[in-house]
Amino acid sequence: MTEKASEVFICFDANLPKIPTCKQNCEAKQSVLCVHRFNHKVQIEHCNTRRFQGWSDLKIFTYFLGRVLESIAEGSVATDSIFVILTKDRDFIEDIRSEWERADVGARLDLTFSGNYISSGGLVVFICQIDCPNYGHNRADDLRCAFDKVNNFLSTHKA
DSSP states (O other): OOOOOEEEEEEEOTTSOOOOOOOTTGGGOTTSOSGGGSSSOEEEEEOOSGGGTTOOHHHHHHHHHHHHHHHHHHTSEEEEEEEEEEESOTTHHHHHHHHHHHTTGGGTSOOEEETTEEEETTEEEEEEEOOOTTOSSSHHHHHHHHHHHHHHHHHHHOO
C-alpha cells in the first residue's frame, strides 16, 4: 500500500524553531506541538538548522523550490499541493525580489512576485509571515502561532 502524498509542503525559515519529532501517540495529545497539529497531511522542510546559517532569502527560496520539484518527482508531494514558506521576516518577498534583481538571476530563474506569493514555472509558493501578537518570546509560542497561521490559511486555500 502506498502512503498518500502530502497535500501541503511547508518550509520553516531560519528564524523559526524546528518542529519536534513525533513520538508514540502524539497525534492524540493536543499539547504535543508536532506535525499532527496541522489540519492537512504536510511535509516539512527545515531551513532553520546550522546548515542554512547565513543563507540569503533568495537562496532559501531557490533551495525550497528545488526540494518541491524533487518531492513531486519522488511522489511524496502531490502536484496540486500547496507550497508555503513560514517566516518571521516581514520583508521576505521584497528581500528575494531585491536580491533576484541585483544578482541578475532573472535570465536563469523566472520569478513572478504578487502579494503573498512568488511563482516560478507554474509553481506557486505562498509566503506566510508568523507575526502573532504576544508571540515570539519562546519556542512554543512560535510553533503555536505557525500552526494557527497555516491552518487558517489552508482553510481558505484548500478544498
